[in-house]
């Protein structure tokens with residue numbers, strides 16, 4: 001098997017750890033979100049929302065824990081959507097010529113980048129989980145050891161699919177736009193609705209119909225569904241709502257993300273095969 | 279027996295309606311240094327980009343190292359090295375990492391890769407900068423690094439697009455020497471330049487290209503000699519006597535008397551100048567100064583296009599300013 005994609009991965013990670021400003025912000029930002037937004041909101045919500053009597057077997061989940069999954073998704077969303085910028089820079093400053101003139105299959109550029117996208121996403125997720133624990137986020141609370149292990153694997157799978165789907169999307173946009181300034185605008189345009197028309201910070205059921213419809217086609221929602229299922233369980237109560245995820249829901253979410261990743265990959269591959277740099 | 283490393287037949291490339299390369303054909307022999315000499319916008323980079331598979335081939339037939347560009351682009355990619363006209367270095371990598379990245383891109387096995395990197399870093403004299411970030415290198419060092427990178431894969435053909443652009447005379451000379459050395463080791467070199475001295479110094483074979491067309495192709499000396507005589511400018515303490523002494527020499531075609539010197543048209547001045555000096559000395563005439571002016575490539579360019587080599591460039595500059 002050809003493994004040149006590891007070279008692309010290697011270079012991207014090298015730069016991730018090397019460019020200190022980038023490293024610092026990408027590690028601090030999720031913690032800040034959790035600390036500032038999470039704490040202030042949860043102290044409000046947990047007070048405002050009346051305690052509904054909870055039936056047997058349902059786990060109560062505080063708002064901070066509920067929205068931690070949202071912060072993870074937000075972080076991955078931004079990290080991966082912005083990762084395409086690497087390609088944009090490489091293209092704009094001619095670095096990509098070196099790769100395009102080499103025997104490296106173009107798909108390897110995409111695969112290598114998505115590996116580093118996954119790696120960055122995992123690092124950030126870990127930070128949120130650890131830092132969140134300090135603040136009062138309680139993941140895997142009622143899980144047995146076995147359930148926890150399965151859950152971690154489940155989380156990995158969801159992060160993997162979500163991250164690469166976003167990365168391919170971002171690569172496609174990046175390679176089709178002429179300048180990186182344009183790219184930043186387009187990505188902001190994409191990321192805000194993706195994030196807010198989702199169940200990241202609040203339950204979908206309370207959203208207006210139009211936004212609810214959008215959220216059903218929104219990979220962020222499905223990612224969060226999977227994440228909550230594997231961190232909070234199939235049956236919990238938070239924020240004035242009962243949440244019940246059946247295995248079917250989770251499987252559907254997984255397939256949705258898989259489809260998302262495949263489709264964006266095909267677009268990205270088509271795009272990168274056509275890239276001309278002179 | 280195939281003795282050509284590159285053959286190009288009827289190559290055309292258009293950007294929209296702009297015919298950047300307009301039906302050119304040429305051959306590059308194995309092991310030679312071949313130069314594409316032409317003013318800005320002549321189509322040099324476009325040709326290189328097509329030859330190196332960065333641009334799709336629109337019209338024409340190209341074969342490099344025995345591979346057909348249309349059907350075996352990957353084989354060609356494996357057998358060539360490229361130094362691009364504009365810098366293509368990642369500023370956040372070190373010198374060593376830059377080479378390491380390139381070696382991995384071409385899937386060179388680890389051991390070989392390490393050995394070659396060590397060797398090349400030494401050759402281009404960047405040992406002390408091995409762990410320096412590319413952004414902290416000088417322009418000349420960056421260029422040398424790019425050349426080292428181009429050689430890392432042991433290419434059969436090395437494409438150099440304006441290799442010494444923006445370098446000081448010293449660095450240019452060193453890079454020229456280095457290019458010659460690489461060539462001696464058997465690498466065929468395809469070079470583009472708009473410096474006439476560079477083409478003159480380095481190449482076995484020169485192709486002058488202008489506005490997408492090849493104007494003339496041949497050995498530098500042959501091209502220049504095709505224009506006619508060399509001129510020897512001679513100053514002595516007794517010009518009249520010198521004139522009489524040499525006017526009957528067979529090699530001399532014409533002598534004009536200027537107020538303070540003689541202008542002697544001669545074939546193959548380099549060979550005949552020593553004889554001329556000898557003849558004059560024998561007569562006890564003291565030579566105050568003597569120099570030989572050979573036709574330049576600029577003269578060749580004027581001869582074939584009716585324009586100065588630099589004219590186009592000057593016009594463009596004016597346009598940019600106004």
Ligand SMILES: Nc1ncnc2c1ncn2[C@@H]1O[C@H](COP(=O)(O)OP(=O)(O)OP(=O)(O)O)[C@@H](O)[C@H]1O
Nearest residue numbers: 278293298316317318319320321322323324325472
């Ligand atoms: N990407 C491009 N899109 C459109 N036209 C281009 C492009 N690149 C080059 N051209 C045009 O093609 C022609 C040849 O350009 P090319 O870059 O091949 O010249 P060159 O000989 O390399 O010049 P220079 O010495 O300035 O590098 C020019 O008229 C140029 O304007």
Ligand SMILES: [Mg+2]
Nearest residue numbers: 322323324363
């Ligand atoms: Mg050029």
